Amino acid sequence: MSTLQQPSADDFLMGGSTPSAKFPTIGTAVTGRITTKPTVEQQRDYTTGEPKFWDDGKPQMQLVVTLATNERDPAVQDDDGTRRLYVKGQMKNAVAQAVRAAGAPGLEAGGALTVQYTHDGEKTNPRFNAPKQFAAQYLPAAAAELHTPDPGPAAPAPAAPPAQAYNPAPVPPGVNPVTGEIGVQPPVGLTAEQYAAAAQNPATAPLLNQIPQQGGEPPF
Structure with a gap:
């Protein structure tokens, strides 16, 4: 049958x-x-x-x-x-x-x-x-x-790269960090190290032109 x-x-x-x-x-x-x-x-x-x-x-x-x-x-x-x-x-x-x-x-x-x-x-x-x-x-x-793939939780977003510390390059004493002139003293109120750091920092470099060469206080 x-x-x-x-x-x-x-x-x-x-x-x-x-x-x-x-x-x-x-x-x-x-x-x-x-x-x-x-x-x-x-x-x-x-x-x-x-x-x-x-x-x-x-x-x-x-x-x-x-x-x-x-x-x-x-x-x-x-x-x-x-x-x-x-x-x-x-x-x-x-x-x-x-x-x-x-x-x-x-x-x-x-x-x-x-x-x-x-x-x-x-x-x-x-x-x-x-x-x-x-x-x-x-x-x-x-x-x-x-053997069946498990989709699981969504992958976390990649972490942002760590912020780079601001480390200005050293400037030899008596050298203007802005113009490179030799024998130029920093404005009154700033040491040579402070002047070099300010000149290489994008936030403060534009303000250096406002500092009087003799006397006065730095604007930052």
Whole structure:
């Protein structure tokens, strides 16, 4: 007796169906989180839609895995990235090997699965294309959660560089720090060191011209 995959409640309500994962060219990979527990259904003929059987009468089965992916197809209205992966043939062997390598008992909701079309196998029937060959990787749900990046708190803004202390360069005694003249004495009220510091400080240098050369008090 054949097994028919029942549509999801949303598909039935909205009259839509989940797009299939496609592997058009060698190197194409499909990656996503498994959204629901995978199910098993009987394969169907692409042309007639009739259920498929092996020569001994046993039904040809396939595993249906629903993935949440980052893929978006502009031809699909309201595409949310959900894809159905039909696991059969050599792909089944690749996925089973990936599950064993992960130390898991099987595929589970929340696990992360990647399947890649790696190359073509040997063409044995001239009426059909060479069989696609696949490789797979699997992370169980717990491990997939650990590998999901956590955005965390926003990074703090970089601190402003510390203010540079004002350290005027030394001026030799008897040298005017403004004009560079030699033998010029500082104005009355300022020592040579104070005059040199004031001349090299942008806040006080413009005021030096206001200081009388003889007598008076400095304006700062």
